[in-house]
Amino acid sequence: MNLNDELDHFGLYVAENNYAQLADELTAGQLSHLSFDGYRNDIDAYFAAVLRGEDDGPPAQKPPHRIAEIIAHLDRTAAPGSSELASHLLDWAGDFRLQISEAIDKQLDSNGKLGRAKPLSTYGDVRTTIYTWSPHAPMRAGEGVEHTRAIMAMHDEVERRLIELEYDADRTLTSATTQLVALHGLTAVERARAEAGATNIRRRRLKVAHAAAKVGRNEPCPCASGEKFKKCCGA
Structure with missing residues (x-):
């Protein structure tokens, strides 16, 4: 290049x-x-x-609102892991940042309707699970890790990044943390729980997909594995 x-x-x-x-x-x-x-x-x-004396500030990246808010919060608080999370966000492509920013707003809307947090997981080169917590859906200790392990077991992943965001009633970010979750080193009980969680997620996704429309054998599998339905959950 x-x-x-x-x-x-x-x-x-x-x-x-x-x-x-x-x-x-x-x-x-x-x-x-x-x-x-x-x-x-x-x-x-x-x-x-x-x-010319017309300095309006140096050129800078203009990330979407929610991403910019997270980065500003990390810079302001300098909590442990802040640099790690900021670096992760800054590595994202522009269009991906926009998708995640919009998804965070949708998660906040969903919290008010469901009364619980509905996690978002991305796949491919960026394997990340995001939990957005708010007063309508307060943080549940350990749920983020449990769900992330289930997603990893379902897709046979080695590690996955978990990001947990907390917002107040005005939708202002109050906390942003991250950790790398791995299946290596789990006890037999923890591994079994992750596999059971994977089975439950797969069943829920298939149920929703079948309720919306019949899934063709050559269509992408609703479980988000990236495989065709006939080679995955439809096998």
């Missing part, structure tokens, strides 16, 4: 954040050389404005 100079390098980071991931997505593994240019334009415009 070629960049014309360090200002292009910095401009690309501001615009695209994880530009190595962007390069992989653009080439789909088919090209061995990729050039980026023009990304220094905003940087040049900033320094030109500084010389």
Whole structure:
């Protein structure tokens, strides 16, 4: 991957954040050389404005509201694990950040309707489970880890990141924590509980999918494994 100079390098980071991931997505593994240019334009415009006395602040990434709120909270509190979580969020691509930000708002809406937290899990390169807690759905100690272990058992994962967010009645973030959850080292009882949880999640998802419409054998499995239904829960 070629960049014309360090200002292009910095401009690309501001615009695209994880530009190595962007390069992989653009080439789909088919090209061995990729050039980026023009990304220094905003940087040049900033320094030109500084010389004119019109400094409105340096170029910066503009993450979606909920992601920006989490990062600002982590920076302000500097609690243990803050840097780890901030780094994880900053590694996300721009479109993925937007999806998660919108999902957090939906989780907060859901808390009020269900009276409990409905976790969100992502798969593929970003294996993360997010719990959004609020006064309508107060945090339940251990539930996040138990659910994350069940998701991992269902998809045969080695580790998965759990993020737990707490909001007050005004939907303002009050706490953000993270941990890497692994199945390695669990006791036989804990492992059995994770497997039982995986079975329950799979059954619930299939029930919902079948209630909405019949699942075709060649369609993606409702359990979110990424496999076709006929090779997964429909086998």
